[in-house]
Amino acid sequence: MSSADIAVQVFRKLETDDLKVLQVIETGMKKHEFVPQTEIARHANIPPEKIDRTMSRIDKLGLIYRWQGAYIGYTLNYAGYDCLAINALVKAGAIKAFGKPLGVGKEADVYDALNPKDLRVAVKFHRLGRTSFRQTRRKRGYMPNHASWLFQSRLAAEKEFQALTKVHHHGVAVPEPILQNRHTIVMGIIEGAELSKWKELQEPADVLHEILGNIKKAYLEAKVIHADLSEYNIVVKPDMHILIIDWPQSVSITHPNAEALLTRDIKNIVDFFSRKFRLKISLENAVAFTVGKIETLKF
Ligand SMILES: Nc1ncnc2c1ncn2[C@@H]1O[C@H](COP(=O)(O)OP(=O)(O)O)[C@@H](O)[C@H]1O
Ligand SMILES: [Mg+2]
Structure with a gap:
């Protein structure tokens, strides 16, 4: 108990x-x-x-x-x-x-x-x-x-x-x-399951795109990096949209380690999609998209 x-x-x-x-x-x-x-x-x-x-x-x-x-x-x-x-x-x-x-x-x-x-x-x-x-x-x-x-x-x-x-x-x-x-x-309560629990996704590219889009919004607009991101802290809802949970470790983008923490977050996600759903995208590409250097993700 x-x-x-x-x-x-x-x-x-x-x-x-x-x-x-x-x-x-x-x-x-x-x-x-x-x-x-x-x-x-x-x-x-x-x-x-x-x-x-x-x-x-x-x-x-x-x-x-x-x-x-x-x-x-x-x-x-x-x-x-x-x-x-x-x-x-x-x-x-x-x-x-x-x-x-x-x-x-x-x-x-x-x-x-x-x-x-x-x-x-x-x-x-x-x-x-x-x-x-x-x-x-x-x-x-x-x-x-x-x-x-x-x-x-x-x-x-x-x-x-x-x-x-x-x-x-x-x-x-x-x-x-x-x-x-x-x-x-x-x-607020959420329905759904951690990304780690999903055996299959209809459109893995859409889910990955939405995750990176949200990391980007947090970074560019809220100026926050999650810093503990992985398939365990992303919930996929029944409508296939995502939520990012578990933020106590987050840091400001002015943190001395900001770049390394952001890259690690993105790497965890990119590696997971590559391993589990055979969806390959380069880490450099994903980071460049997240920090607003490029507008579109290349799959
Ligand atoms: N708002 C919420 N609604 C429903 N379930 C949640 C919510 N927040 C967390 N959970 C569930 O609780 C688990 C643990 O929460 P989390 O914030 O990841 O804490 P930690 O991993 O540090 O223990 C999550 O994996 C999820 O299953
Ligand atoms: Mg957690």
């Missing part, structure tokens, strides 16, 4: 006090590696005789990590951070209920959700450091630094939301950005 699964199930059972405690731990993590229980009780306004029960309840729900050293302290784990984000998204009117998982990727869990108008949206939870957490937890004595992973994940969500907003504004084919909170993004 992913931490978002836990959060989605547990969220409805949370009481005001529980959310208050999670919020106090979140704030305390800026100062402490483990937020002392006494401090939590004080800031959440919970009487000392009740705090033990509250903390062990939240601990059992799987939302916090308990540490006992010179004192008893806590950090949020991903499920706890998820609950705070979900709470904010609900309060802002962006979502009202969760559906099924849509994709568990390398660095994110994506869920189907409903907004208050009963329209479907997608919620992406960024998860940086998840793999290393599983690996390092087994090592005795290793203290996971939750604060920095939660922080990295929030940065990734902020970066992705900014990039999506910018490229969407310039008409690049991406999911519509709706709202960002902490490490989560709400965006």
Whole structure:
């Protein structure tokens, strides 16, 4: 069960006090590696005789990590951070209920959700450091630094939301950005499958042309390079039009490595079409088209 699964199930059972405690731990993590229980009780306004029960309840729900050293302290784990984000998204009117998982990727869990108008949206939870957490937890004595992973994940969500907003504004084919909170993004939901999953395409040249056209628009108009582009981050919709997803790594065209990153993105796509659909076009030609040096692609 992913931490978002836990959060989605547990969220409805949370009481005001529980959310208050999670919020106090979140704030305390800026100062402490483990937020002392006494401090939590004080800031959440919970009487000392009740705090033990509250903390062990939240601990059992799987939302916090308990540490006992010179004192008893806590950090949020991903499920706890998820609950705070979900709470904010609900309060802002962006979502009202969760559906099924849509994709568990390398660095994110994506869920189907409903907004208050009963329209479907997608919620992406960024998860940086998840793999290393599983690996390092087994090592005795290793203290996971939750604060920095939660922080990295929030940065990734902020970066992705900014990039999506910018490229969407310039008409690049991406999911519509709706709202960002902490490490989560709400965006338009898409039907379709990653390009990597398509065994056959009726008109592979049209699809390749549309992908390169969108990279070009992002580059020339939004002045953004995706920088993690591959057949896994392109969705082909049932109408055979494409969307480019997964933008947290994107950079501005003024980045010192811009040219290399753009060329790598294009090479991944050109190589994929050559390997899978036997569609050959030269990398030089594709790059020249994307940066606006030539008007038409030569197949
Ligand atoms: N807006 C969306 N609507 C529907 N499914 C999505 C949406 N965004 C992402 N997904 C699904 O979730 C998977 C992971 O999302 P992605 O943004 O690529 O994150 P990552 O690869 O970093 O984990 C995608 O491959 C796709 O299947
Ligand atoms: Mg991806």
